[in-house]
Amino acid sequence: MFLLFSVYVNSQKTNHTIHTEKIYLHINKTFFTAGEDIWFKIYLVNGITNRPLTPSQIVYVELIGPNFKILEKKTFKSVESNDHGNFKIPVRAKKGVYTLRAYTNYMRNFDDSIFFRKNVFVNTSNTLKNKYKNNSKPDTVDVTINKNISTSNKQNIDIQFFPEGGHMVNGFLNHVAFKAIDSNGKGIPVSGEIIDETGTKIIEFNTSYLGMGKFYFIPKSGKTYWATISDIDLGKSFFLPKALNNGILMTLVDDRENYRLDIRSSLKREINNFKIIGKQKQNIIFETKINTDKKSSSAIVRITKDIFKEGIVQLTLMDNQNKPLAERLLFHDNGNKNTQSIVSASENKNVSRNLINLEIDMKPYYDTDETVNMSLAVVDKAVTAPQYSTDIKTFLLLNSQLRGKIEQPGYYFYSNGSDRKQHLDLLMMTQGWRQYLVDKYEVKTKPAVTFLPENDISIKGKVKYQYHSNKQINAEVSLFYKNKEEMGQDKIKTDTLGNFVFSNLTFTDTTTVLLTAAQYGQSAPKKKNEKDFSYVIELDSLESPKIRSEMHNQIIRKKFVFDDFTSLLERAENNSNKFFYSNNIIQLKEYTGNAQKNKKKTKYELKRRFALYNVPSHTVDFEELRRDFPNIDPILALQGRIPGLSIRGNGAFLRGSGSLSGSTNNKVLLLLNGTPIFDDPFLLAIDIDFIDIIKGPRAAIYGSRAANGIIAIYTRDGSEESFDANNGDKSNSIHFSHQGLNKPKKFYEPKYDIKENTLDEPDYRDTLCWRPNITLDENGMAKISFYASDIPSTYKVILEGVTSKGNPIKAITQFDITARKEK
Known part of the structure; x- marks a missing residue:
């Protein structure tokens, strides 16, 4: 059964305050094609005030596939909601519903329903069979309510x-x-x-x-x-619920300039000196006593509207012992829905490949002592979210405040229908319903906080005895890490339960991490060449939360989503040739693999697909090396495995004099994932999938720089069957690769005013502009310019953001682009 409500018991006046957090992602569009990028901006705000000031700064964002498995996970440091990123959809991605999930470590203390989730729809690149041949305007996406029920x-x-x-x-x-x-x-x-x-x-x-x-x-x-x-x-x-013989009613009436509360009681006591408390964002806006000078079983309370800001108001009736008896939520609508004028497009003739100019004017919409954090996307209307979908305003003011899924939340803010306010109040009465158990009393307890806020990367885990589960732990954990920019180590003593945490780590790139547990004060194993297997390390900070709610909604996704959006998917697929990025997506010929084909050979071929050579001279698979010697230098690991390769000092030599780190003449060419590099990649064996050696004529395609051969290193990318130190034989050490903090990627925009950059290839971009951080001048204005693509269509300009006082910003405008006439 789908539950919409919460039941409350009496609480004392002095209750525990819980500092919550919430996350919203502004995503550039809703419909994607395999091979494209999903661009997003992170808004991390206080769960009560919506201000961008939170205990946490580290945010985890995951891309979950149609099979409900995490395809990719990225770590961000969001300071006052200023971070952004992207996910690259694999070219061979399956068609279906994908989910972006975002959360902080601190949010894991609560029900996972507070995690941010957003569904996007992905079409396969097989739909890109024909280029965009006509100049007709794409269909407009529209959603109507289906009133017919099966x-x-x-x-x-x-x-x-x-x-x-x-x-x-x-x-x-x-x-x-x-x-x-x-x-x-x-x-x-x-x-x-x-x-x-x-x-x-x-x-x-x-x-x-x-x-x-x-x-x-x-x-x-x-x-x-x-x-x-x-x-x-x-x-x-x-x-229907059972009616009480002795109870209290509290009903709300919207009486133009005021809200009126009618209170009627059949309690065995009068309601004199009872009080009404009005809260907004957990702040008490007003508190008034009723029937202070008389004994009565009824009362009328009028509340002026001008004391409230836009958003949910909590009205609670308390008795003279400060025990809550009744509660009602209302949504105060200030009527200021006209934010379209924030963004305006130039009145120039908008034809394909012309320069488009936008102007943002925020001055009328925020106070002079506020700062504004905003992001902007300009997208073909055909691939944007359906009407009345969730946006930053509906999420911060409505979705995140009520329990249960809210259908078409944008309707309650943007509809011009005469019944909009009445329907919004119905939402407050249903999904915002509260019930107190009259004359019952229970003291609320503060929930345990297991997951602490993170301001930097932390590695948390537990040391256990392998054979003595009840024995007190007296261990220390050593940390070693290494990446392209830094190398470091640390050591910490566990508590008596074996818990440990390394905090304030800043990995700015993919980092190899090694953890080792030993007896406290013991610098080496007792016996020579003997590993200490008495301890086992278990990590918990790197594990993602279980995908519970998504799995509960598996049937809903398959039926509800696809039933409602079938027409949208068909329209997007019919127009999918316009998703084609000539500089991003590589169209592959349709290929059916042999099911009996060797998996390793297929893996090698996939990773070599961008390399210039066809067949290597030798290949060394690192599966066993990752398990047995995870921290060895991968070049050193090649010794004795490749004919003609020798290791002298710190250098690897092929065909005589060429050296990776020794001689500066006739250096061996080093490739990393198909790309030539000239510096030490700072990798360990645990990072490597396999290495190719290319010698003689096979290396000739790379020219004179490969005269002394090639060593091609291919790293692990998550598609391999990973080795987990916690599986199989347990050990007192654990090694893994930490992706580090995300480095934002720049969104590509062509510049057609530069002749040498004007290409003959068609431009099929449907996202014309993505600006994750908008900077306003001293007058509260900003100007943005970008070039149109070759797709004649209607384009939406979607601006979202939040002010330093927690007020959400949402504005949409649109303009048309027509096809350029051939000369």
Whole structure:
């Protein structure tokens, strides 16, 4: 069953404050083709205030494939939301739904529903069979609500009821919201009747939007009520919550300039000196006592609207012992939806390959003491998200504040429909419903914090005895790391349980890491040439959280996503030739591999595909070397394995005098993943997949620089079957490759005003511009220029950001590009 609500118990006035965090990713588009880049900007903000000030700075972003496995993971250091990155979709990626997931280590202390997730859709490069031949305008993506429900879905309807304020109370007119959902958790339209145990019809009800609705009735003591659905026999009834004989009602009315709370009680005590507390972002905005000078069982409280900012307001009724009795959420809408004027496009004639100019004017939309962090994407409208999808404003103000998935969140902000505000209030009454257990009391306890905030890279784990699980640990862990820019070591003593953590590490590149555990104060094993196997190291800081929620939504993805977006996928696929990047995507001929083909040979061929040589003279696979000698220099590891290769001092020699590190004349050519390099790559055996040796005529294709042969090193890229030191024979040492902090890649934009850079190849870019960091001048303005591609279409300019005070920024404008007329 899909649960929308939370049940609360009484809490003391002095409760524990939890500093939460949340992440939003601005992604350049929604529909991709294999071989393209997914560009994203990270917004890490405080979970309460939305300000870009958080305990954590390290953010993990993962690309999860259609098989629900993590394809790639990157680490970012986001200081005041200023980091960004990209994922390269493999050319041979499978068609389907991919997910970007982002979180901090600290967020792992809570339910993984607070992780950021965004689905994108990937088409295979096989759809790129024909180039873009016509100049017609691509279809506009549109999504309409499907009001027709299949019989199978109707059989799986569930309805939940949400009495306003928390409880139904006998003898009063109760306001009851409800939501009807199908087996996929989607809201669906229904109609029906409320009846009592005698079969008497009490009232009819109908949904008004996305399965939500509301009705009013007066329950009576001793009666039981349930709902039946019209036009279908479900074989079950949906019971309403049991009404209280002694309870309290709190209903909200939007009364133009004010909000009005009507409070009615059937408690055995009066409600004098009770109070209403209004909070926004956990800050108390107002606190007022009711019936201070009289004894009464009812009260009316009017709250002026101008004290609130845009966003959710929490209204709580407390008794004179500071125990909460009822609660209601409302969304204060300041009506300022017109942010389209933030971005404007030039009025020049926009034709293919012409310069496009944009102007951003933020001055009217933020205070002078605020700073603004923004990102901008200019994308073909055909590959952007459907209307009313999640954006930074809906995420920060709505999605991240309520439980459960919110359908079409943008509708509640951007629709011009007359019922928008009423539907938004229904959302507050259903997915924002709260219930306190009246006259019950329980002290809340502070949740345990297992995962600490990270400001730099940390390596955390535990040392255990291999054979004495209950014995107290007295160990120290040594750390050695090495990359292209630095090499270092450290040592730390574990606690008595074996826990250890190396903090404040800054790996600016892929880094080889070696951890070794030993008895505290013991510098070497007791016996010569004998490893200390009494200790075992287990890492936990490098493991990604389990993909739980995504797996729960596996059926939803297959049915819900593809049912709703079938037309979108077809349109994107039909136009997929326009996704083609002539300078990025390599179109491959269709190839069917022999299932019986040797896996290693296939692996070698895939990694050599960009090399100039065809067949090497010798190949050394490093599978066993990675296991037995993970920290040896890979060139030294070749000694005795390659005919004609000798190691003298620090140099490797082929065909006599050529040396990798000795003589400066006739140096052996060194290739790293197919690219010539001239410096020590600072690699260990654990980093290597295999090495090719190319000698004689086979090296001639590289010219005179390869006269003394070639050593071609191919590193591991994650596609191999990895060796895990925690599998198989356990050891007191563990070695692995840490990817380090992500280095942002620059988005490619051609410049057609430079004649020598004007290419004859067609330009099929659908993302014309990606600027992850927009800098405003002293007047709050910015100017951005870029060149159009060859695709005539309507393009969206999507600007997202957040101010230093936590106010989200979202603006969209669009312009048309027409085809250039042939001369």
